[in-house]
Amino acid sequence: MSLDLFTAFHSEHLWLKFTPEDLAKATAMSKECSPNGSQYQGLLNAISSICLLQWLNITYPNINNFQWEFDHFNLLSIWEFVNGTSFMINNNSSRLILLPQESQDLTEFNIPQEWVDIPRFCGDYFLPVHVDLDNNWLRFWGFSSHEKIKKYASYNDNFAEYSLSEYFVERDLSLLFIFEKYALSSQPKCEPLPILSSQEKSNLLLQLNQTNSLTIRIRLNFVQWAAIFSDDIYRQFLYQQCQPISLGAWLNHNFKEAYAQGWQHLRDLVDNFDLITDSPSFPPNGIVMRSGEINLQYIYQIQDEQQLKIAAQRLSVLPPDSIHKHQAIQALDYIMTKSHDDDTRWNAAEGIWRLEPNNPNAGLWCGKRLNFGVDVGGFSFALVIGLLPKSENENSIFFRLYGINDSHTLPHNLKVNIMDENTYIFKQLEARNDDRLLQYKFWGKKGEYFWIQISCGSSQLSEGFII
Known part of the structure; x- marks a missing residue:
């Protein structure tokens, strides 16, 4: 990939064009996030990260050790809940947080609180990028620092995020690496958070059960959520809980x-x-009891779908302790193979389940x-x-x-x-x-x-x- 095909410059922003191959790679990376929105969030992060790394390798081939901070499985568990991808610069001395968004509104950008106030994830620099999946473009519109976010950003308690005005975004990305090289930006100051015990974190997980992964982070207060999110074991467990x-x-x-x-x-x-108690009661018309057996001859002769449905309904209410259990299961098995109607087959399957839960046709x-x-x-x-x-x-x-x-x-x-x-x-x-x-x-x-x-x-x- 040549630089002139990969990049384009418009006004003061850096634009990168990605290929179908880049998008396919990003899609593969993010497909293990849950498809309720987290998968799409993962896609935006993956495509932005792939293109940023390609551009850096071309533009700054001598940059010291710019790399993903987390492995694939930890990335997935982060993208499941929080927007943003972290990279380490200069042999892990500084952290850059990439923040993709679909909005074309560049008057401000949002930073999840996790990247600002959790010591383990606290970023030195923050890089917002507008993602246009329809036209295969990324628009990197500058960077800012942790110091500016803490000093100038507004905080939204409802969404646990900071919003920083465009006036505090430096447009020239090359300055980012100059700042880093000569240590011109101060180190972020993150206050330590209270430490919760394993039992406390386990109790919090119970509160988060069955919660949409994109809103799960605001179900707890931030200190509680930070304790879960910053612990790899608990975050991975919660990630697994959110998967379909x-x-x-x-x-x-x-x-x-x-x-x-x-x-x-x-x-x-x-x-x-006692859950399955609402089955309708049907008279045993057509299912004749003779000498302790069920006369099923007429069932095996039925060709009409509606009659098969009625037979399945009537057989399905036979009690599990019935002496006719074996014959009823055989008849219901026959109905399962004969009928093409979903309602009829479900009636038969439920009847088999009541009589013999482990039966394959149940x-x-x-x-x-x-x-x-x-x-x-x-x-x-x-x-x-x-x-x-x-x-x-x-x-x-x-x-x-x-x-x-x-x-x-x-x-x-x-x-x-x-x-x-x-x-x-x-x-x-x-x-x-x-x-x-x-x-x-x-x-x-x-x-x-x-x-x-x-x-x-x-x-x-x-x-x-x-x-």
Whole structure:
């Protein structure tokens, strides 16, 4: 890559043009961040960092040891929660914080508090960059110092960030390296933060469960959050907690990731909460009991899809201790293979699950208890996901949400949004008075993402999944 093809100068700013190969590399770097917004934040940081390093290698080939401060896994856990990428200059003597943004407003730039007030992450210099992904351009519009941020920037407590006016941004990037070479800028002064015990940090992690990763940093006060964020072990653990659950792993009987995030097999969850109690009651018409056996002859002769659905519904309510259990499972297995209707197959699968939870045709059912806390009267919920193969490249998903309280009802103001990976809402559900559950069936292709967002009053929880 030649310098004249890579860079362009416009007014007093440095512009860098990136290639499709650069973008592909950045996309690969950031794809392990969660797709609820953190992945995009990671992409902006990755493409800015890649191009900055390329430009420095061309423009300042003799610069001393300019490099990423963190390895790939630590970078991911930082980008998951906080915008910015740190580089070390001159054999780790100074830290440069790269701060990408999509906004074209260059009157000020925002600096997350983590890069200013946490001693371990405290930056010496801050480099804002405007990213234009549509036209493959980066616009580096100067740099500033820690000293200027602490002296002149305004602080927003709601977003835990500083905002610095353009008047305190030095436009000439070459001065950055002159300042560094001759130590013309004072060293940042970061006050030490209180140290929290491991038990205190573990308790804080419980408060952050099911919180969107882009807002998780403002759920705690800054001292508490800084203790979590600056600890590699706790930050990595929190990063893993924010990643979408892989439903494909469930089909391969790999539940390690799910267990770590509080999921259980439904049969274990049901031991504590009577969840599957709302199946309709159907008279056994057409399922004739004779001499202790079920006459299933008519079921195996059914060709009509609607009749298969009725048969599945009626067989699915057979109690687990029925003497007809074995014959019912065989009939439900037959319906599973015969029917092409999702509702019918789910009725059959749920019936098999009640009779024999480990049966391969029962589908995979897992649940997780969600706590909203005191904001909504201490309400707890059980989120249940059922998974059933639909075709070689598609899976059916059955979502259910139960209330866990004395009346087993959901609060009437509870809302559920089911969203795709671009946060487009393709289904909205809302609880009415005395509703015991909300449920919805849908299907998706393997590798697609979806998100379930649950709102109750001012409280909100979300869970992400990869099909």
